[in-house]
Amino acid sequence: xxxxxxxxxxxxxxxxxxxxxxxxxxxxxxxxxxxxxxxxxxxxxxxxxxxxxxxxxxxxxxxxxxxxxxxxxxxxxxxxxxxxxxxxxxxxxxxxxxxxxxxxxxxxxxxxxxxxxxxxxxxxxxxxxxxxxxxxxxxxxxxxxxxxxxxxxxxxxxxxxxxxxxxxxxxxxxxxxxxxxxxxxxxxxxxxxxxxxxxxxxxxxxxxxxxxxxxxxxxxxxxxxxxxxxxxxxxxxxxxxxxxxxxxxxxxxxxxxxxxxxxxxxxxxxxxxxxxxxxxxxxxxxxxxxxxxxxxxxxxxxxxxxxxxxx
Amino acid sequence: xxxxxxxxxxxxxxxxxxxxxxxxxxxxxxxxxxxxxxxxxxxxxxxxxxxxxxxxxxxxxxxxxxxxxxxxxxxxxxxxxxxxxxxxxxxxxxxxxxxxxxxxxxxxxxxxxxxxxxxxxxxxxxxxxxxxxxxxxxxxxxxxxxxxxxxxxxxxxxxxxxxxxxxxxxxxxxxxxxxxxxxxxxxxxxxxxxxxxxxxxxxxxxxxxxxxxxxxxxxxxxxxxxxxxxxxxxxxxxxxxxxxxxxxxxxxxxxxxxxxxxxxxxxxxxxxxxxxxxxxxxxxxxxxxxxxxxxxxxxxxxxxxxxxxxxxxxxxxxxxxxxxxxxxxxxxxxxxxxxxxxxxxxxxxxxxxxxxxxxxxxxxxxxxxxxxxxxxxxxxxxxxxxxxxxxxxxxxxxxxxxxxxxxxxxxxxxx
Numbered sequence: 001x002x003x004x005x006x007x008x009x010x011x012x013x014x015x016x017x018x019x020x021x022x023x024x025x026x027x028x029x030x031x032x033x034x035x036x037x038x039x040x041x042x043x044x045x046x047x048x049x050x051x052x053x054x055x056x057x058x059x060x061x062x063x064x065x066x067x068x069x070x071x072x073x074x075x076x077x078x079x080x081x082x083x084x085x086x087x088x089x090x091x092x093x094x095x096x097x098x099x100x101x102x103x104x105x106x107x108x109x110x111x112x113x114x115x116x117x118x119x120x121x122x123x124x125x126x127x128x129x130x131x132x133x134x135x136x137x138x139x140x141x142x143x144x145x146x147x148x149x150x151x152x153x154x155x156x157x158x159x160x161x162x163x164x165x166x167x168x169x170x171x172x173x174x175x176x177x178x179x180x181x182x183x184x185x186x187x188x189x190x191x192x193x194x195x196x197x198x199x200x201x202x203x204x205x206x207x208x209x210x211x212x213x214x215x216x217x218x219x220x221x222x223x224x225x226x227x228x229x230x231x232x233x234x235x236x237x238x239x240x241x242x243x244x245x246x247x248x249x250x251x252x253x254x255x256x257x258x259x260x261x262x263x264x265x266x267x268x269x270x271x272x273x274x275x276x277x278x279x280x281x282x283x284x285x286x287x288x289x290x291x292x293x294x295x296x297x298x299x300x301x302x303x304x305x306x307x308x309x310x311x
Numbered sequence: 312x313x314x315x316x317x318x319x320x321x322x323x324x325x326x327x328x329x330x331x332x333x334x335x336x337x338x339x340x341x342x343x344x345x346x347x348x349x350x351x352x353x354x355x356x357x358x359x360x361x362x363x364x365x366x367x368x369x370x371x372x373x374x375x376x377x378x379x380x381x382x383x384x385x386x387x388x389x390x391x392x393x394x395x396x397x398x399x400x401x402x403x404x405x406x407x408x409x410x411x412x413x414x415x416x417x418x419x420x421x422x423x424x425x426x427x428x429x430x431x432x433x434x435x436x437x438x439x440x441x442x443x444x445x446x447x448x449x450x451x452x453x454x455x456x457x458x459x460x461x462x463x464x465x466x467x468x469x470x471x472x473x474x475x476x477x478x479x480x481x482x483x484x485x486x487x488x489x490x491x492x493x494x495x496x497x498x499x500x501x502x503x504x505x506x507x508x509x510x511x512x513x514x515x516x517x518x519x520x521x522x523x524x525x526x527x528x529x530x531x532x533x534x535x536x537x538x539x540x541x542x543x544x545x546x547x548x549x550x551x552x553x554x555x556x557x558x559x560x561x562x563x564x565x566x567x568x569x570x571x572x573x574x575x576x577x578x579x580x581x582x583x584x585x586x587x588x589x590x591x592x593x594x595x596x597x598x599x600x601x602x603x604x605x606x607x608x609x610x611x612x613x614x615x616x617x618x619x620x621x622x623x624x625x626x627x628x629x630x631x632x633x634x635x636x637x638x639x640x641x642x643x644x645x646x647x648x649x650x651x652x653x654x655x656x657x658x659x660x661x662x663x664x665x666x667x668x669x670x671x672x673x674x675x676x677x678x679x680x681x682x683x684x685x686x687x688x689x690x691x692x693x694x695x696x697x698x699x700x701x702x703x704x705x706x707x708x709x710x711x712x713x714x715x716x717x718x719x720x721x722x723x724x725x726x
Contacts, residue, residue: 052539052540054539054540054709074541074542078540079537080537081533081536081537081540083536084533084536085532085533085534085537086534087528087532087534088532089325089329090325098317098321099537099538101317101321102317102318102538102542143537146537147537
């Protein structure tokens with residue numbers, strides 16, 4: 001496994017008597033995308049703010065491996081906070097150069113990189129535009145450029161996709177992937193599960209301040225994302241519930257979803273399907289990250305964990 | 312510190328290119344020029360009245376002296392000799408305007424009662440102008456007495472009364488004459504550097520108020536968290552304070568560059584430059600700078616608690632009024648610069664800078680013990696306020712969506 005850039009261990013934080021984050025531990029490695037997932041109020045931003053030193057944790061440690069001293073190597077980190085904005089009455093280039101200067105990045109190089117990224121993000125010629133004149137999506141691209149101009153070794157993105165149209169989401173996604181391929185360690189939090197699923201190498205899902213699921217994406221999917229079989233047609237739910245290795249069956253107007261236990265052998269299981277079933281359409285796939293996420297968010301993941309128990 | 316300077320540079324650059332700042336920068340000296348020149352311009356328009364024709368029946372030979380007086384004081388008189396026919400002159404006066412007739416006869420001079428006949432429509436200024444004739448006429452009269460030079464001196468010197476307090480004379484009799492001289496000296500000598508320091512204080516306070524806005528804006532525009540990923544809240548706060556200090560100084564330099572030449576030109580009887588650049592100015596500037604730091608700390612701290620400046624009609628708005636507190640003390644200080652109100656004002660941190668500046672401008676002898684105590688209080692308060700502002704700023708700047716309540720601010724202060 002590649003080298004860890006950042007380690008968070010046993011992080012804890014409380015506001016007044018409420019524990020908003022407890023016992024959170026994970027690593028972020030060079031060249032990988034690590035996703036923190038969780039519903040609103042799960043403690044994602046608190047965790048990120050503690051890493052950035054914007055908030056101080058009550059318990060636990062945040063370690064930056066390439067730096068011996070106790071202080072956060074701020075000029076080596078790029079940060080796109082969830083609450084983000086730009087000074088209004090300044091030019092795009094000026095504010096980006098200011099952000100780079102704060103990171104001690106040489107101004108000439110910064111200017112070149114800014115122009116490069118503006119062109120890449122379809123903002124060519126906007127460098128002398130006033131920030132006020134930018135649309136929301138454009139401003140978000142400028143903020144993103146601000147977070148990466150100084151070639152950070154660790155990039156922390158808190159909800160980078162929120163408020164973006166699908167085209168811009170694609171642009172961001174591609175860029176994040178490229179940065180990771182270039183060796184940048186990336187920690188991102190997001191609600192957009194489909195994007196995370198396509199992007200991340202590892203994930204850390206939290207709920208109510210605690211870790212729920214964590215690990216490499218493939219492992220998590222193998223462990224938690226059981227197979228499900230969706231059948232369109234008029235069928236009796238009870239019949240399907242009688243089939244072997246069925247965890248539960250969900251029914252809506254035109255279809256039935258059969259959730260299977262984890263160690264099911266699909267081809268062998270398919271042979272159990274009765275001939276008289278009305279099948280307009282049938283599909284077999286794994287439960288998506290989105291569904292795991294919704295289950296976690298609604299506190300309904302016990303079924304999944306049961307699935308694990310069977311294993 | 313290096314990070315603070317980056318912020319300071321940014322804040323300075325951002326504002327110095329800001330249109331509204333530039334407009335106020337240019338407009339203030341223009342207003343100053345306007346106020347300095349307008350009264351004289353208006354007065355000039357008045358004096359452009361037709362000249363007054365003054366007929367003088369001169370039996371004693373005073374005309375040449377009156378002519379000198381006329382020139383020296385720009386009285387705009389047109390002096391003519393008059394025949395000794397008084398009645399004919401009176402008739403002539405009735406038919407004209409702006410004309411006067413002064414019969415300076417031997418007998419009138421002896422009696423000490425010289426009539427001045429004027430035509431209709433004489434300006435009010437004229438009756439003041441003729442008083443200036445008193446002095447040459449009086450000396451004329453004295454000369455006629457054939458006195459010795461010494462006797463003349465005694466009479467013309469008259470008697471003046473000067474009050475000199477024992478403190479000022481320092482007790483020793485030799486110094487009495489020195490003390491005497493000091494009182495006779497120009498009071499402007501103290502006022503000029505004091506006023507200059509006052510302008511510095513005023514100017515940097517005005518820009519200091521921009522800190523309040525800047526901190527609030529940082530929060531409103533949500534840039535704070537991005538910036539704080541590169542530096543600490545303390546550095547951000549310091550940077551703002553330094554940046555706006557620089558802006559204030561720029562303002563002072565621009566204003567001084569315009570105002571000083573005008574002051575030197577307008578107040579030609581006061582050696583402004585000589586009075587301004589005295590060692591005392593350094594202390595006065597120190598007071599002004601300490602005053603700035605005190606208020607800057609308050610503004611930056613409270614600015615960080617306000618998201619919407621328009622809705623800060625609550626107590627944060629009151630903070631902006633604090634620099635104007637010394638005005639309460641102005642009356643009592645002018646009445647007695649060493650009075651109890653003045654001393655108390657010098658010991659309250661928020662009023663100390665203003666009160667000290669006013670007092671030191673007025674006082675001939677500086678109360679050094681009070682100055683030292685007051686400066687001590689001021690500097691300790693600056694240190695304390697900076698610390699407290701740092702605490703408020705750190706939490707406040709990252710609190711989104713609402714203005715902080717006094718209770719919340721109190722909690723952060725105790726944290």
